[in-house]
Amino acid sequence: MDTMSVNVATAPSTACIAGARQSARDFLAGLVPPASAAETSDTMILVVSELVTNALRHGGGTRTLDLTAHPDSIEVAGHDRSPQAPRTRTPDLNGGFGWPMASHLARATAVTRRTAGGKSVSALLAR
Template identity: 75%
Template sequence: MDTMSVNVATFRSATSVAGARDNARYFLEGLVPAIAAEAADTVVLVVSELVTNALRHGGGTCTLDLTAHPDSIEVSVHDPSPQAPRMRTPDLNGGTGGFGWPMVNRLARATAVTRQAAGGKTVSARLTR
């Protein structure tokens, strides 16, 4: 299989997170060879977390790109904020989060944050196919 990449969509609101998950599932369903169900669920979970974080902390809009490599799936989310995600202690009582970025780092083979010359950043996670 050659590398397959798609710019999935630009999202502007928290309700778009469900759309990001749906678009990711659609992308994954089209892969040949097919991706295992558990691996697909992991990709969709990472998409959900990265898009949620970008909308919440990255300026209210983001773009999702998905790339299928022979042995991995790359999830990239671009947003206008230069601020990199950070590890923090999860809030078990106040509901302010802190679970997403650590979870993405545990699920992914590798993560990267790249600042863009034009402003903003791209947060990427590479997951086992």
Template identity: 70%
Template sequence: MGTMSVNVATLRSATSVAAARESAREFLEDLAQPTIAAEAADTVILVVSELVTNALRHGSSLCALDLTAHPGSIEVAVHDGSPQAPRMRTPHLNGGTGGFGWPMVNRLARATAVTRRTTGGKTVSALLTW
């Protein structure tokens, strides 16, 4: 099992989220045996994408991604400079965007947590079993 930290670019763009997804794929591919199943890997990458997108959209223009492998689970943690915790919103069903990500992360994860950082900001984490 291993740990990896990835700093996501300071840009508020899809390229930052794409870089986070690619880093997560590489992390999962590099895990020691047993390897993670394709469906579980897709779930981890989806959660990475959602948490990084939320951090860049609602947190601040800079965030960091930490992935930690534990026996039977992967922890996804995203740190950003905003003290405001994610909140459940009513999804926009008629052409709008947003409101789906945080509920989806909570449904996919075994556990989620929001922790205030002593240096400012917060860490949003999700524990995913595989």
């Protein structure tokens, strides 16, 4: 099982989100055996981007992003300071697309409260 933890800045910025996406690309490039399709990579990068963006905007900042490769799946988990779970809302010009998109693309999603405070939001993706 391959794992990678990535520290992510605590303020929303395009550089921070781009860095998280690049870390995910690096993680995928190092997998043996590799992910099965380019679609897997694109899906993972999109989910990473949405989870990190949501954590930065609504969760008080992401502390870490954990990427874990299992034999038939890849888990993306973002850990932030807010105990409040993501919510689905009607999309508008200010957002509302990320959580439904991540939920749709993933095999499963989960929100887990952390004993040290905050929560983890994870998505399980096909490998």
